Amino acid sequence: MRLLLLGGVSLVVAVAWVLVPRADADVIAPYVVVFEDGVDAKAKVAELEKAHAFRADHTYVSSITGFAAKLARRQRDAIARDPAVVSVHEDKALRLAPPTRSTRGATLATGVRRIGGGTKGATGVAVAVLDTGVDLSHPDLTALVGTNCVGGASRRLSAVSDGHGHGTHVAGTIGGKGGIGVAPGTTVYAVKVLDDAGRGSTSQLICGIDWVTANASRLGIRVASLSLGMPGEPDSDCGRSSRDALHKALCASIANGVVYVVAAGNAATDIAHDVPAGYPEVLAVAAMSDSDGAPGGKGPPVTCARSERDDSFATFSNYAADGSHIVAAPGVCIRSAWPGGGYRTISGTSMAAPHVSATVALCIASGRCRGSPAAILRQIRADAAAHGDSFTGDEHAPIARRHYGDLVWAGTY
CATH class of the missing domain: 3.40.50.200 (Peptidase S8/S53 domain)
Structure with missing residues (x-):
């Protein structure tokens, strides 16, 4: 699967890295979202779930702070713009x-x-x-x-x-x-x-x-x-x-x-x-x-x-x-x-x-x-x-x- 590195990495403003395949706006796909260190993962996930109408499959609090969820492209892009988000990744097969x-x-x-x-x-x-x-x-x-x-x-x-x-x-x-x-x-x-x-x-x-x-x-x-x-x-x-x-x-x-x-x-x-x-x-x-x-x-x-x-x-x-x-x-x-x-x-x-x-x-x-x-x-x-x-x-x-x-x-x- 061809991956694209999207996001304004050369801009002065903080924008999360998004490592994802090309997709239509309404296609649902699984992602892993990583927060900045020190973010209260449980509280932040609850906030994002309410704001963007999804439910996280996993919430990470001990090894990294973040979550995994199935998201539409519009949800993914909106979450990537949140200041607490460092990066968004395609959830790869193991x-x-x-x-x-x-x-x-x-x-x-x-x-x-x-x-x-x-x-x-x-x-x-x-x-x-x-x-x-x-x-x-x-x-x-x-x-x-x-x-x-x-x-x-x-x-x-x-x-x-x-x-x-x-x-x-x-x-x-x-x-x-x-x-x-x-x-x-x-x-x-x-x-x-x-x-x-x-x-x-x-x-x-x-x-x-x-x-x-x-x-x-x-x-x-x-x-x-x-x-x-x-x-x-x-x-x-x-x-x-x-x-x-x-x-x-x-x-x-x-x-x-x-x-x-x-x-x-x-x-x-x-x-x-x-x-x-x-x-x-x-x-x-x-x-x-x-x-x-x-x-x-x-x-x-x-x-x-x-x-x-x-x-x-x-x-x-x-x-x-x-x-x-x-x-x-x-x-x-x-x-x-x-x-x-x-x-x-x-x-x-x-x-x-x-x-x-x-x-x-x-x-x-x-x-x-x-x-x-x-x-x-x-x-x-x-x-x-x-x-x-x-x-x-x-x-x-x-x-x-x-x-x-x-x-x-x-x-x-």
Whole structure:
């Protein structure tokens, strides 16, 4: 979709940036509106709703100040002229980092063993799973209601059930019992930002980030796990130069003490063209393949993905050009929880990311990871490099211009 940058950016008067497609005056489209810092978002949204006859789907108060709503062009333009409004953005589509393969096979979870996990939970540390929801009744999970960001203003905030399966699988890899979880028994909060078809939007993801930011301290949420993304060109200043509302929201949440772990994506390309994995403040996760739970490259053929081989980078995994904020984890043939009390084996960076989310939670719980999220990310990457449990394509022998990172090691914590 072709985007136009509208608004008098060269004028002396303050006019909000409006990043939107061309549209007729009466066409209704979804937008994210960002206010000036310090604006009382709830009061301002109520004022704008009354003045322009719309109803906001989301109101943001903790990560950014603003709202999301479906607006006609005339409403959008009028709101953009309000002195409290900094920018108005098209609400872009968000996608899962979709699993590359899926099977109902009952193969044991070798990925947990490969990174030294599965022996203890992250006591006192909770992980927010921003995904398709979670099956709260699954017997292997310690999962609690976070919030529901899917649907309009009348949605039920506690409706976090998972009609897709992806979020439950992710939660199982983080804290599942019975051998499927890196940190078994760890509390996960279900933050539903994608619908049961795996579809979402920028406004829904910001809604989830806003909830995490507001509740992190009270609920002990130190880590947020995101196995999703969309095309984008990350900036290096938390969205200030590009007016990126999602980047701004993430940076505010990180400043509040939350570590964001993000799947790199499954297009075998550079994360520099994908967000939020490309944002330098997050920990991006590439996928590697393991078939026996041990190093050395001597494992049997990978049964659910014949093109992959033991102890090598996953052929589908995205990578980073500079390797500054990426690590690797098992992401091929990962067995984990599935809605209805079942299990499923799936491949993708979506499956690698929760291995790292659990590892970060364990590191924080152990006291080894301290300080700011940036300091914690440096510690995780340093410990991964120091452990030296290598695979083909890691930082010990990187492929030219393709950094998959070092393999994380939960056994340290």
